[in-house]
Amino acid sequence: MALYQTAAGILDRLQQKEGAVKTLVYDSGYKNVRQLYALLCETLRYSTVIEEIIKSSELLRGPKKLPMNLAKVLVYDLLFGKGLQCGGRWKSTILAHRARLQAELAKLKVKKKVSNNQDLVTSMGGSLDGPALPRYVRVNTLKTSMDDVLTYFKRQGYTYLGKARSIKELIDFGQKSGKSFLQDLHIPNLLVFPPSTDFHKDSLYTAGHLILQDKASCLPALLLDPPVGSCVIDACAAPGNKTSHLAAIVQNKGKIFAFDLDTKRLATMSTLLLRAGVTCQELANQDFLTVSPCDPKYQKVSHILVDPSCSGSGMPDRMRVLTEESGSDQDERLQALSAFQRRAVSHALRFPSVQYVVYSTCSIHQQEDEDVVKDILEQHPDFRLVNVLPMWPARGLNTFPGSECCLRASLSETLTNGFFVALFQRRSPEEKSTSEEQKTASLHQVNEELEVDSSQVQSKRKYECISQNSVSCTKRKRKKKRKTDKD
Numbered sequence: 001m002a003l004y005q006t007a008a009g010i011l012d013r014l015q016q017k018e019g020a021v022k023t024l025v026y027d028s029g030y031k032n033v034r035q036l037y038a039l040l041c042e043t044l045r046y047s048t049v050i051e052e053i054i055k056s057s058e059l060l061r062g063p064k065k066l067p068m069n070l071a072k073v074l075v076y077d078l079l080f081g082k083g084l085q086c087g088g089r090w091k092s093t094i095l096a097h098r099a100r101l102q103a104e105l106a107k108l109k110v111k112k113k114v115s116n117n118q119d120l121v122t123s124m125g126g127s128l129d130g131p132a133l134p135r136y137v138r139v140n141t142l143k144t145s146m147d148d149v150l151t152y153f154k155r156q157g158y159t160y161l162g163k164a165r166s167i168k169e170l171i172d173f174g175q176k177s178g179k180s181f182l183q184d185l186h187i188p189n190l191l192v193f194p195p196s197t198d199f200h201k202d203s204l205y206t207a208g209h210l211i212l213q214d215k216a217s218c219l220p221a222l223l224l225d226p227p228v229g230s231c232v233i234d235a236c237a238a239p240g241n242k243t244s245h246l247a248a249i250v251q252n253k254g255k256i257f258a259f260d261l262d263t264k265r266l267a268t269m270s271t272l273l274l275r276a277g278v279t280c281q282e283l284a285n286q287d288f289l290t291v292s293p294c295d296p297k298y299q300k301v302s303h304i305l306v307d308p309s310c311s312g313s314g315m316p317d318r319m320r321v322l323t324e325e326s327g328s329d330q331d332e333r334l335q336a337l338s339a340f341q342r343r344a345v346s347h348a349l350r351f352p353s354v355q356y357v358v359y360s361t362c363s364i365h366q367q368e369d370e371d372v373v374k375d376i377l378e379q380h381p382d383f384r385l386v387n388v389l390p391m392w393p394a395r396g397l398n399t400f401p402g403s404e405c406c407l408r409a410s411l412s413e414t415l416t417n418g419f420f421v422a423l424f425q426r427r428s429p430e431e432k433s434t435s436e437e438q439k440t441a442s443l444h445q446v447n448e449e450l451e452v453d454s455s456q457v458q459s460k461r462k463y464e465c466i467s468q469n470s471v472s473c474t475k476r477k478r479k480k481k482r483k484t485d486k487d
């Protein structure tokens with residue numbers, strides 16, 4: 001029983017935020033550290049499922065009150081683990097409920113339309129802090145068309161409900177789990193299915209016609225939007241979902257140079273790109289920071305996607321939420337990550353012909369998101385932010401002027417994983433000279449009040465409008481000065 005008592009005690013302390021799992025396991029003095037750690041990690045992974053089963057089986061009712069966290073570790077081992085391994089006074093209570101617990105597990109699987117335990121965990125992942133995450137499916141236009149895919153699913157007995165008009169419609173749709181689907185309202189070629197839909201064995205998926213990709217992770221390539229035939233770098237590319245999206249956007253014409261440090265991930269990427277029909281890529285197992293911007297090979301690179309390693313704090317994982325390091329451990333990790341993220345974006349901005357650089361993370365930490373962008377803008381005055389996808393509801397945290405040009409994503413606001421995206425654009429020579437003038441002016445302390453033009457100038461690019469209207473602002477300033485001189 002010591003195993004379960006100790007594990008339950010650690011779950012209590014985790015809820016009180018007294019430390020990370022590993023620390024608490026070592027501090028517990030329990031002799032078989034590995035066994036205890038494994039039991040805790042798995043119980044946490046199954047936590048939402050176990051809580052549901054405990055509730056519906058009414059296990060905690062009755063004269064002998066079993067504490068919740070003790071019930072959780074016992075139910076885990078009974079239903080999903082190796083079976084109850086030790087005795088103790090609670091063992092008989094749990095075993096007396098065995099049939100009921102097993103029946104509730106079976107009922108839950110039927111309700112969630114899944115056949116195995118792993119799918120049950122995935123399908124209930126979203127219930128941690130909001131609606132369930134739908135199953136997003138990107139139609140790979142390198143291999144098929146939206147029309148063909150719609151026809152295919154209709155033939156499979158699915159009802160096509162058209163294009164969603166709001167995120168609310170997607171949330172309402174997510175509550176149903178029938179055989180129906182929608183087209184997404186923000187991302188072209190993205191379909192939305194009920195959360196528990198499983199496509200891993202679907203023939204269109206295995207043939208690379210469909211890519212299973214979260215909606216938020218489709219944003220970087222969509223916003224970078226390289227023209228057909230352009231030269232693009234994917235700086236931290238593996239396993240390659242964004243590379244294959246970029247390839248679809250450039251229609252396999254032009255070149256995508258894709259770098260990654262991790263050999264194994266790069267090998268997986270190679271297989272995935274082959275399956276997706278990508279042919280315009282050149283993969284390199286190389287540190288992006290060592291790729292020379294002066295190399296003639298990259299002279300035509302006009303668009304760069306930087307999706308570097310991050311804390312992953314936007315990913316829905318109950319275990320990670322509960323086991324996240326606390327205090328200084330986490331600060332140190334975030335500092336190291338954001339230092340790399342700054343270096344990677346800075347490096348991208350040094351490529352001589354680059355016009356657009358998109359930066360993304362699946363982190364919800366300001367240190368990895370807005371703070372990185374703010375520093376980059378200060379260090380690279382030749383670049384400005386583009387106000388992307390104005391209809392997107394969740395914007396960058398208000399931590400510097402223009403931060404609203406960035407996008408944030410979350411389960412509750414956008415029905416996606418937690419995500420962050422910023423798009424940098426090189427200033428035009430005219431804009432550059434006016435911004436230099438502005439700088440000189442402020443250096444000479446010209447104390448003239450600038451009216452800020454709030455009207456946003458429509459850009460020729462599809463998903464953006466110009467954010468910091470320094471050009472029109474300075475033009476008006478000049479006009480005002482000329483008028484004063486005349487008077």
Ligand code: SAM
Nearest residue numbers: 236237239240241242260261262287288307309
């Ligand atoms: N963009 C990928 C996708 O959509 O499939 C996911 C990229 S993942 C968030 C970050 C990747 O950066 C990891 O595969 C990691 O190996 C790679 N990485 C980390 N440091 C790197 C570096 N200095 N140069 C190149 N790749 C790096």
